[in-house]
Amino acid sequence: MEIKKEKGLIIALDRMEPAVFFGYLGWLQTLKGNFAIKIGRPLEMVFAKNGLNHPLLHARDKLKDKLPIIYDGKIADIPFISAQIAEDAYEMGADAVIMHGFMGEDVVQEVISLGKPVILVVAMSNSGSTEYLDQVSKSLAWMCNGLEIEGIVLPATRPVVIEKIKELILPSTFIISPGIKAQGAQPGDAIRAGADYEVVGRAITGANDPKAAAEALYQQILES
Numbered sequence: 001m002e003i004k005k006e007k008g009l010i011i012a013l014d015r016m017e018p019a020v021f022f023g024y025l026g027w028l029q030t031l032k033g034n035f036a037i038k039i040g041r042p043l044e045m046v047f048a049k050n051g052l053n054h055p056l057l058h059a060r061d062k063l064k065d066k067l068p069i070i071y072d073g074k075i076a077d078i079p080f081i082s083a084q085i086a087e088d089a090y091e092m093g094a095d096a097v098i099m100h101g102f103m104g105e106d107v108v109q110e111v112i113s114l115g116k117p118v119i120l121v122v123a124m125s126n127s128g129s130t131e132y133l134d135q136v137s138k139s140l141a142w143m144c145n146g147l148e149i150e151g152i153v154l155p156a157t158r159p160v161v162i163e164k165i166k167e168l169i170l171p172s173t174f175i176i177s178p179g180i181k182a183q184g185a186q187p188g189d190a191i192r193a194g195a196d197y198e199v200v201g202r203a204i205t206g207a208n209d210p211k212a213a214a215e216a217l218y219q220q221i222l223e224s
């Protein structure tokens with residue numbers, strides 16, 4: 001499914017027991033609004049460890065045409081390998097893949113040549129992002145403008161970075177922003193700074209009622 005450029009919530013399905021994930025696949029189908037899910041290495045590891053099929057395959061079975069499925073491999077390898085990883089993710093049901101840009105335009109171009117949506121990491125939510133990655137964030141944003149990048153990742157923990165980079169990107173590029181609650185930002189912080197989506201993991205997966213937590217966060221996003 002297409003990831004729209006409008007306010008929404010991306011639920012990060014990180015490390016959790018397979019049975020819990022299967023439960024999520026049930027209630028995720030019933031969400032009303034602009035939601036997406038993100039699956040990456042933590043869940044891949046859990047499923048492999050338990051001898052199960054890749055979580056993307058399970059997500060595709062239950063959620064295809066219900067909400068976008070994003071593969072967060074934070075891909076960063078040579079062009080040949082990066083494109084292979086992305087290709088497998090798309091084949092297993094990913095509607096978009098997340099990759100790094102610091103490897104250079106050749107890698108990004110090779111993944112884009114698969115003809116499917118790509119989201120590029122431009123700055124990250126951890127404080128260490130300022131040591132190296134932030135120093136090339138502007139260049140990464142400019143690179144996106146010359147390529148068919150659908151969306152970029154910017155930190156909710158540093159809204160000023162969202163404001164500054166947003167000025168440099170094409171109006172059609174969506175911004176997804178993690179760092180809410182568990183990492184210190186408040187719901188709505190990133191949206192007010194110009195992000196389209198907030199990405200939330202533990203504040204949902206650690207809640208007593210994850211579905212209610214997701215719906216409440218989504219409401220806060222809409223009101224921001």
Ligand code: O7M
Binds near residue numbers: 012
């Ligand atoms: O809400 P949390 O802190 O439990 O989870 C945040 C999720 O966002 C988790 O899946 C991280 O891998 C991801 N993330 C960050 O926390 N910071 C970043 O800078 C980038 C990401 C991310 O999703 O990158 C694509």
